[in-house]
Amino acid sequence: MKVLICGGAGYIGSHLVRELLTQPGYEIIVLDNLSKGHVESIPTGVEFENANICDKESLERVFSKHKPDAVMHFCASIAVGESVTDPLGYYENNVVGTIYLLQTMIKHNVKYFIFSSTAAIFGNPEETPIADNAPTKPINPYGDTKLTVEKILAWTEDAHGLKYVCLRYFNACGAHESGEIGEDHDPETHLIPVVLQVPLGQREFIKIYGDDYDTKDGTCVRDYIHVTDLATAHIKALEYLVRVNKSDRFNLGSGEGYTVKEVIEAVRKVTGHPIPEVIEARRAGDPAVLIAGSERAEKILGWRRKYNKVEDIVATAWKYHQANPNGYNNK
Structure with missing residues (x-):
């Protein structure tokens, strides 16, 4: 085909x-x-x-x-x-x-x-x-x-x-297990690569937009x-x-999601870097929780996720960004 x-x-x-x-x-x-x-x-x-x-x-x-x-x-x-x-x-x-x-x-x-x-x-x-x-x-x-x-x-x-x-x-999110290809947007707005810019020395801290949401730690939950x-x-x-x-x-979703702080903590764990945080005001239009279910996709398509832990996802992204701190411009 x-x-x-x-x-x-x-x-x-x-x-x-x-x-x-x-x-x-x-x-x-x-x-x-x-x-x-x-x-x-x-x-x-x-x-x-x-x-x-x-x-x-x-x-x-x-x-x-x-x-x-x-x-x-x-x-x-x-x-x-x-x-x-x-x-x-x-x-x-x-x-x-x-x-x-x-x-x-x-x-x-x-x-x-x-x-x-x-x-x-x-x-x-x-x-x-x-x-x-x-x-x-x-x-x-x-x-x-x-x-x-x-x-x-x-x-x-x-x-x-x-x-x-x-x-x-x-x-x-994440990157190919080989580390050869990964996420490279300009400008980068996705949370995991933005947080990884701190251990890469490309920013001093990570901004958290709102810590007073009705969630387990006050920060937004996302898939x-x-x-x-x-x-x-x-x-x-x-x-x-x-x-x-x-x-x-x-x-296609995880059915549970992670808070912003949980993602940042996962990056700390994977990279060994402290990752300073700065709390900013909420962004307009940010819902507290956005996660999707995937029961039908799993049942009908036979889809199964290989990466179920945020630490494992972050580890693949870190492998790519360490080898390519400037994305494809390194090649």
């Missing part, structure tokens, strides 16, 4: 490529415009196409050349704050770009689509862990663009028979799912589509 991985040079996409390479029966083509991705993350021998999903002509060129059987889509812009200040840019890339991608798939009779969605479609949830069928009420343009695509996919299936799986999750476990879930989703030929949506 030929699989086109859109955004395959990005953080989650590059780890999906590594995991898919360990599975028999797949031929991989990576499509990425390298606006956020890193060509250094693409393994030797994997076909790479420098193309943009917002450019119909480049999509047509890639599909005509490679004739993929399935598409996995990781090309979204993902920064919540940026989506608030640039909503039109986010709708252009995340929605219009996906429409162009789906139009090209339909033209070339590609029937399988795995969509990297987000638990941000649920907004401030009424209950946690968030169930697959929880009400969808996104509170920012980023979450709304993902929900819009999920709606588009349902109508596209009705009209054209496209089969899809949407995977919703919060915080991807942290290892990026390799997410990659495995995408492969399981593709296997499910091919086997059952039925579209579905699944949440």
